[in-house]
Amino acid sequence: MRILIEFDSCWQTSFLGDDPKKPISKVSSKINKPTSDGYMQKFVATSGTRGETPAPISLSTILGVLSRLIGDQRKLYQSRKSDNYYFSDLEEKITWNLSEPKAVNELMYLTNKSDDRCGQSSYLGVLEDDNPWFFAKDSYLLWSVLFLNKNQLIEFILSKKTNYLSPKICFPKNLIERVSKISDSKVEEGEVFKVREKLINEKQVVIEKIKKSLASYHEKIKSNPPKTPTQNLKSKTQLVKLEDKLADAELNLESFLKNDESLSFDAKLKKVIEFLSCRYPDDKNIGEEYCKNGVVYPMSLYSAALYLQAEYLLVAGYDLPFIKNSKSEIQIQGFSKRGFNGVRDWLNGMTGKRKKEVGTPVQVNKHSGKLEIELSLDPKTDKGAIKNNISRAQELAELIENAGVSSFYLGKKGLAYVTKIRT
Structure with a gap:
């Protein structure tokens, strides 16, 4: 049996961290890490270390095309693991040949259109001068708690009183720099507390x-x-x-x-943990809201302090309407009561959303030509897997006709279509 396919401008370049052992279920991971189940297929950024790799037509490509032609929409690794994989007994009988090949290299930028969020620590855009979070008359009072040192932070939480600080240090640039330090456990400001x-x-x-x-x-x-x-x-x-x-x-x-000083500080730290855990409980992590395995991250305390400061300011009569959401609940964008979600969630929503990020220029190989797939089938012995009264070649041709796939990708992008089937 021979299947003739013509294709045009089909990419033979991959930008995915790929492995044939990928798990069927989705893996929650930000990077391509090997696991006992395999790899998660994930877009590889092209900045810094180039992510593109050659991806010529292979047996996996052929099997993917054949599965697509008979209407199997699953990913190839999923089909191969299933009990009803149609080509399980035919893989060793498949050969292919390329003819009239043409290749064109094209320089382009890549944009992941499905992801409208930039990196966790990225900040794109410009804040408007009338943004109330940073330029309202009393907004600096909210952010002032971020500039407390660790001892002052502990005292502030325990005192249950509003903190006041100079507005000069609460500009966005200063805040970004300060939050960056508090979030970095390798510097003094971000060094973890230990009971x-x-x-x-x-x-x-x-x-x-x-x-x-x-x-x-x-x-x-x-x-x-x-x-x-x-x-x-x-x-x-x-x-x-x-x-x-x-x-x-x-x-x-x-x-x-x-050491009496360390003993005193530990007593205060435990009071802070108990106070915040009762004030802002987390049903998912009962008993670990602010301290896990004896470790407390400063950012979790600073984030909680922001919410405490907001509550105290509203009780004191300060006009800060932007602090409350549509449900009249205090919500500080980018911060939860137990941590910081990153500069991305904090500032990018305030700048009219973000601009799309693109990768560095990459060379994409676009190929055109004809592909002939041959299946070595014996009409006498190779009977249909579904219909035993016809040959396997006739059954496969019938499945392709019934699926009615007019065009498809050969690899990624481009155009490919079946021009002739001979049995």
């Missing part, structure tokens, strides 16, 4: 590791004593080094346990 029990446990773990290293080194010396003065000196030096390290770690723990 006392967590810190003690970490110090004890360090001590136990050093003790194990010391015991292991003693065993090593015992089983294989130093044989030369140089080896003896080296082993003694290493022992002294480990013993000093252990002594320092134990002293560090002892000093921490006696």
